[in-house]
Amino acid sequence: MYYLGIDIGSLTCDAVLIDDNEKILASSVVPTGARNHEAITRATDEVLRSACISEKEVTATVSTGYGRKRVEGRLTAVTEITCHARGIKALLPGTHLLIDIGGQDSKAIELDENGQVVDFAMNDKCAAGTGRFLDAMARALQVDIDVMSELDNGAHGDLTISSMCTVFAESEVVSLIAEGVKVNEIVHGLNRSIASRTLSLIKRIIPDIIGFPIAMSGGVARNSGVVRAISNALENKVAIPPMPDTVGALGAALIARERYSHN
């Protein structure tokens, strides 16, 4: 029996296919774009093709992410908070705090010893410090988002980007470039700003985090510069699972398996 998890985020649509033994058979990440249905079909087709499985053989599908209710034929839709928690429990058991920074949301999720969510906090009012924020900053710096993660190399300054509004931060970055501030210092400043925002989110649910097992999921976890800055701000190691952007989809697939067996 095969179980499919689909995570429809604002930037990417991710799919993970597992078997009855919870073994990951295939995963895919495609851009969500403007049409959710096309992205869902593409991500699904990719995992099915790569695992050589037909759609009919999928026993149950669980969807998550902001477009979770747009997946046809799903067993159920579950929020990304629960799915990321379930996914990290499988990949990095014992995690006590999960930071998930995706396209337009950042979340701090507290887990108990069984990997169940006991509290969470999400960014409110705006998408500052998320994947979209980093995209806009990469544009302002005229660099590719994929190379941005190493661009802070060698920076040690204490520059921070004070504005967290994406539009204002973009003009702040442009002004810094005009003033001749080095790109690595600006990127370092951006990373520190994201880290300080993430820290505030975390402190809302866990005031004292020293020594806790911490992990990070979501697309931004691929950005090693941001992870370093968060780790420094927390004074704690932050573990990154393999394929951090598909943790939500994996969680959805695992929940599909559990709910199907339970029913």
Added chain:
Amino acid sequence: MMLQYFENLESGINNAIKENPESASARKRYTIEIARLGKRLYSDTDRKAWAGALVPFDLLNTMGVTSCYAEFMASVLVSTDIGMELLENAEQTGYASDTCGYHRAIIGAAHKCLMPIPEFLISTTSPCTGGQAVLENLARLFKRDLFVIHIPQDESDQSVNFLADQIEDMVEFVANHTGSPLDKNKQCKAIENTNKAREVMSDVYNLAKQVPSPANGRDLSNFGIVMPLFFGTEAAVEIAQFYRDEFKSRINANNSGVPGESLRLMWLQNRIQFKNTLVKMLESEYKAAIVIDELNDITWDPIDPNDPYVGLARRSISSPLHGTAKRRIKHIIELAEAYRIDGAINPCHWGCRQGTGARGLIDSSMKEIGVPVLNLEVDCVDRRNFAEGQLITRIEAFMEMIESHPSPWKK
């Protein structure tokens, strides 16, 4: 325009009841009474006053003054088609867009001549300093006298007497403006009505505590803060009785407010005042009932009809929104235990110190008794600041979380 709105509201509900008498719910009867109050406020005949939320409306009703706290009218106005226009208007006249939406709506409505001009205004300095400022603004705009009641923050005898004296002065202020002194017999009757309403409301709340609760998430929304407008009148007693009868008959028929109730929630402070799908979603997808609103409680003793000012003063000071956060939290915890809730939702209404100031303390205190709190950041009045999809994700995640953690009462 607003007169027409309230006339249509009343006739619409009356016609619906006439066509289908079975549909005559307590909520509908309560709404009819609100529509009647609205009609009187916008009529040319009644003496009118704008007031603060904790003014003793029992006395104003007795003295023939149709009155209402301005935030109540704001909540009605924002649910109409022109609501957003009013908020924009307030911002154009200099109100910051992140101040409390109730106050922006009032100021916008006043500038658009949609707030009836009162004979006078009476404000209370607590729990909302923003509301006090709004009434001062209205008094200047309408060129009318404002009587300010300073509400003390503790329940000492000295504070109670200080407030009781001010209530007495308020009666004199009203009499000077209307030309009719307070009739002591009418006052006595009014306080008896208030005490009766208090008793029946207490019964209603006790019935709502049952597991499963006869209340659904809409029955008693805004009830505890709107009912005082009718205090002193027979209408207040009747509305409360309708609710009591309805809840009793639901219990007798083994019907819960939310069929198959599985989760019980508390809503802190304000409800979202414009149409939205959140409460319905909680009920249909999670069988979750909002069984208690923070402001739906009787925190005061019956009032002596022959010497009411001390009792009225005690009632005003007893609001848990005065004083320290500790006092408010103690009250929230008592409600959480009495109603056996699984979780609480705090909308943290934009621009409100009551909604946001104590949120961390509320969170940690509730955690200590094993009840989680979901903090939203929602503007309960301004739908331009309402990201429904984002809110649904937070609420659904909270529901998933409390579904997997039995509350202390279920262990």
